Amino acid sequence: MKKILLTGGGTAGHVTPNIALLPDLKAEGYDIHYIGSYEGMEKKLITAQGIHYDGIATGKFRRYLSAKNLTDPFRVIKGFQQAKKLIRDYKPDVVFSKGGFVAVPVVLAAGHYHIPIIIHESDMTPGLANKICMRTAKKICCNFPETVKLLPADKAVLTGTPIRRELLNGSRDAGFAFTGLSDDKPILLMMGGSTGSRAVNAGLRSALPQLLKEFHVIHLCGKGNLDSTLAQPGYIQYEYISDELKDLFAISDIVLSRAGANAICELLALKKPNILVPLPAAVSRGDQILNANSFKKQGFSYVLEEEKLNADTLMAAVHEVYNNRDSYKKAMATSNQSNGVDIVIKLIKELS
Template identity: 65%
Template sequence: MKRVLLTGGGTAGHVTPNLALLPALKEKGYQVEYIGSYEGIEKQLIEKAGIPYHGISTGKLRRYFSLKNLTDPFRVLKGYGEAKKLVKAYRPDVLFSKGGFVAVPVVFAARKYHIPIVIHESDMTPGLANRLCIPKADKVCCNFPETMKHLPEEKAVLSGSPIRRELLQGERLAGLKFTGLSANRPVLLMMGGSLGSAIINENLRKILPDLLKDFQVIHLCGKGKTVPGLKLDGYVQYEYISKELKDLMAAADIVLSRAGANSICEFLALHKPNILIPLSAAASRGDQILNAKSFEKQGYSYVIEEERLNEETLLSGIRKVYAERRKYISAMENSKLNDGVQVVSGLLEGFCENGR
């Protein structure tokens, strides 16, 4: 039986593309195991999917001063030793890495044992962990045409992001029934990430009196960010939705969101017109800004920079995107990045069957 090893962790964004690949890998009859951190979010998500999971020690390479910079290199070295033992014992035919610092020792261990390596970079420019891993990789998949210039030409593959199959199977009527909303008015779905976005939540709530004249709103606020007692006709709020998200996406006519790479690739695959408010450069390395600009350039998204976000720009942006929704849908329908699962699983299959 052919063996595939998966790795990646630190955030859900480093895990969900791995989860999206699982059905295709299982259908091909491959044995799959996972290496992540001892107690990271990846452990919970992967074990829930029924995949054998192995934890290793991890550390983070920081560009800023921290006392942890003195101890984390030892954690990384320990993790590398643990990864070598696991890779040697499992002897996978190929490794797929979604990134995050837990992936670095795993990639280096796989290279030591001459295991073919495929990695995936979600953002426009590679993060530090993937920059360390790219020299060890055989192929580097990415989401954006602009990313190709940052990668070795012989390794670069424009794949798009692997999208969870269940997201493509949502039912609009099931979403409307779950939320209690009507089929007679358009629906805006707001997603601010699992932790939510205070600034987007605040501005969205301020425009509800005007917005609800024309739209219904499904508001995913983030943990601890709902407003008790806020009940308006055509408005529902939740901290977080998991199982029913596919149906809420199907019910949505347009989406308001941050610009995390995995999320916006899901909007693209689902052909959902969207308004993106990327995390500001002051609060990040600027990857969401670059992601959003790329999607705007390709005609998939309308972008409001966080610095320009206010009640007026948000309300006008929502109305503009809904009025021009057919334009956005047409651009997304013509995209070549709608099937990341097929491209990535095809690469893994090639290495499984033919080696490097």
């Protein structure tokens, strides 16, 4: 039986693509192990899948001054030694890393034993953790055509993000039953991530009087962001949705979202016309802006800057995207980035 070691953690975006690979890896007969941090969110997500999990010490490489810069290198060294021992015991045939700083000691340890390594970079420009890992990797998967040009030519593979197949199999009947909405108006779904987005929440709610004349609105507003004073027919609020998300996608005609790489790749796989409001550069490293502009350039998305978000600009964006939804769907249908599962599984089989 072939053995694969998966790693990645720190955020859901570094874990859910690994989870998306699990059904196909199991179907191919792989024995699957996972290395993450001791108590990171990846532990709960992976153990819930019934996968063998081991935690190691982790540390972050920072580009800014911090007292932890004095201690975290020792944690990374400890994690490297722990990963070496685990890998020596596992003897995996191949390693797949989704990134995050927990992956660095695992990838370096696998390289020490000359085990083939595949890493995946979600954003347009590689993050620091993946930059450290690139030299050791055999193949580097990515989501954007622009990223391919930034990677070694013999390693780069445009795959898109592995998407959970269940997201592609939502039920309209189940979606309408869950929300209590009807199909007498088109539906706009707004997603702000598990913690929500204060700015996008406010922009959407400012446009509700106009929006609800033409659309039903499903608002995933994030933990603690429900507003009972806005309850009204056609406007449904949830803090967070997991299992039913596939059904909400199934009934949605257009989507308003931040521009995190995993989120927009899900929209691409689902062929959902969308409006992206990327995180501003002032509060991020600018990766969401790059992600969004790439999708705009390819005809997949309409981009609305947060600084320009208000009721009027949002309504203009909604009308543009909905009225031209067929052209957005057509552009997305021509993409080879729609779901990375098949391509990534092929690479794993070739290298293991």
